[in-house]
Amino acid sequence: MLLISCPWCGEREETEFHYGGQAHVPYPADPFALSDAEWARYVFQRDNPKGPFAERWTHAAGCRRWFNVVRDTVTHEILATYRAGEPRPVIA
């Protein structure tokens, strides 16, 4: 079970959180300016990298805040957690 550091509450067990998929996939400014293929890419397609991955979590059983995590998908090491809206930190 992961130990996740909520930017608002600190370290908590994974069971307090819900997963929210890839981070930094903004809702398109004008969905109707997109082709069907471009819209489908936004709706259905997400990256699935081997290694560091920026993803969203919500502290569902805690402060109910959504925030971002950079997690290594191979080792499950959490490289950073940061608040929604903040830029993805540079991981050395």
Added chain:
Amino acid sequence: MSRLPAGGRIDRTRPLTFTYDGVEYSGHGGDTLASALLANGVHAVTRSLKHGRPRGIVSAGVEEPNALVQVGAEPMLTATTVELYDGLDATGLRGKGRLEPVSGVNDKMYAHCDVLVVGAGPAGLAAALAAGRADARVVLMDEQSELGGSLLGTGELAEWVSTAAAELAALPEVRVLPRTTVFGYYDHNYLLAVERRTVHLGGGAPVRTSRQRLWHVRARQVVLATGAHERPLVFAGNDRPGIMLAGAARTYVNRYGVLPGQHAVVFTTNDSAYGAAIDLAAAGAAVTVVDARADTPGVWRRRCEERGIEVLAGQVVVGTSGAERVSRAHVAPVDGSGPRHGLVCDVLLVSGGWNPAVHLFSQSRGVLRYDEALATFAPGRSVQAQQVAGAVAGAFTLAGCLSGGADAGAEAARSAGFEPGAAAALPDVDDPPVTPPRPLWLVPAEEWDAHFVDLQRDVTVADVFRATCTGMRSVEHVKRYTTIGTAHDQGKTSGLNAIGVIARALGGSVGDYGTTTFRPPYTPVSFAALAGRERGRLHDPVRVTSIDPWHAAHGAIWENVGQWRRPRYYPAPGEDLETAVMRECAAAREGVAMMDASTLGKIDVQGPDAAEFLDRVYTNLMSSLAVGSCRYGLMCKVDGMLFDDGVAMRLAPDRFVTTTTTGNAAAVLEWLEEWLQTEWPDLRVHCTSVTEHWATVAVVGPGSRAVVGAVAPDLDVSNAAFPFMTWRDTTAAGVPARVARISFSGELAYEINVPSWYGLAVWEAVHARGAMPYGTETMHVLRAEKGYPIVGQDTDGTVTPQDLGMGWAVSKKKPDFLGKRSFSRPDTARTDRKQLVGLLPVDPAALLPEGAQLVGAPDSVAMLGHVTSSYRSAALGRTFALALLAGGRERIGETVHAPLGDRVIAATVTTSVLYDKEGTRRDG
């Protein structure tokens, strides 16, 4: 009797009586079932799974492959780990046993520590001392009944162990847990362990103490000092009772005061078995050592000479004799250069080397490396914050275990932020020089069907060769084909030997093949221990409304909706579901009925931008809603598929209360927060769940106006003053109430909302005025007659509002809302999508099963859709159903068929609204 007159760690003042397979024996406190059986001369304890061959005790620990027993209600225990108690009644198991209900409570503990040390042998004790002396918060867990690990079996450093135990007990930040097996190592140093608190006490166990305790541990640093398991040797007839691991025999002598045999042959490929030979000889056995190495270790050879032990160098055991117990070991030169000759024996001790117990290390996703010198896999790179020390790290000298443990403990403490002081002195030990082992994966032979690799699964070298001959190359494939390593012991004694045999068959180094995957649990854990107290009533929380006691007192039959307990129907005496629901439906359509609707999710949405926010998440236009009014709304995900529905009430320009479906309340709130926080943080809106703050009583039917008017005398209930889809604040049954004209049945209906505390009082006031209570089943029938879908029953995440015929609830005015763009995707815009329709079975008494597949012609196999809801209707006087049907609205008037195996039900497709299509009943 094989019990030695003195020695061992057993309590000779505490005699115990036990039975095994119906025969009564005696033992002592401190015995295991296995040691007590051996003390009584019993070696053959079970029969093998496939071939029915007699099998004996092989080990003295958790790696035991043979001695599976059932003790009372609990099966699949190993005799080598069951502690003896008075009156213990065990039977040997050939394969699996039978689990009976076990009385007693199991519980859980959660622990956080700086350093978790797993294993209390020389390395673990040294590590715990080093970390504990640095003031780190240390937890030391060990699977055995007392501390010492391998030292208990060799008899070495007994004084140091007790001194260390005393010091650890005195350190305030150190917690020592014996009888506690760490069985799972998960991400971020999260480990699970099971502590046996009273299971070893039998009938004398204190009633108020839990039997087992499941420990959830989160550690900053972990020290793995899990030791090593001795490897058996693979030769013809290596499965007879009396053939046991050399280290195990040594443990029985030193720890339990049991001499497993009078005439011992020790067959080894390494130095460690010499210690067993010496200790057995000292205890009175006649011993011969058969060493596969031509170059035998000088120190040990001299010690053997002193004891009169003959050492046969460069020889191996090529076969055995004996029916129920080994009686002879047949020995021949390893290079085949000479004839075989028989050695009379009643025990044959074997040692093929030692395998580090890498299970937890590997579970933690540490990388294994193959050590050519040790001929085994040992820990390589760690992935988590951990240290590895002692035999598991490949240190097979006592001095190496002690110093490695001390270093690991100090390093763990340092990494956790504690500065260790000067290293304390470790006991002086005198390890003899080590002569390299000779890896021997299988003893040469002509036939391979008596060379056992996995004793529990009865798998031989012949079976492995059969697998490799079919073309299998991967150890994972051979494992699954032969079942090697799939028994209760998960291959602790067989796994590496199997890889050695595969390498022999296919060529190459053992290291090239790698191991199979180590998965939790390390040793079997009972489901009862995992469940703890979370059984029965405590398995899942049950949520009840404030009106629940009334439902219970009035004989409600329950239905669980999510975690909510709701009345399904209220049978009158002699009624079944069908007759009760017919009566309840008739009351709602013809008189007045009432339902507890408190379980609906309710979210208070507040802020200057609340209306704008709701416009973005609902398909409907909510910003145009007047204060005092309500509007039904749909929510879609961005893929355009329906996610939830409910009613929004506008309380003020900047405040709404929205309802959600009962089961989806938490998911909807999370969805709203997701958009508010991640996409629209500029919107000034706050959402709060108020589900449990309100009790809701639905009053339904032509008679509802009179009842509500009587309960809420200040309220003008006329249609003009209080029209459909509006709400009013008033007083009901003397308490502040918010009454809304909302209908989920098509009838004139009201929902009276009061603070939960008053729910029961208002319910009783409504009931006193003649409303008949109804449950969820009647609610379902009433809404289905009107074609109102239930999200999650008539939809499944692939259904759009348009599919449901609810395009009227999708705004054309709003430039965008969640899901809108997807409505024009080619797939979503198809006209032959599955659409919600009504079905009227041609036989009006035939009830379609929900979930039934629908086809066109009766003999067709092309599936057109499925039945989502199906009921008997009092109002229609017949059965009916709702279905999702491909191009359904185009098929109205056609006949479809539900093939049900033994019969086919034909049904006519109709619109989804079957009752009061004109909506004349809504206003009473």
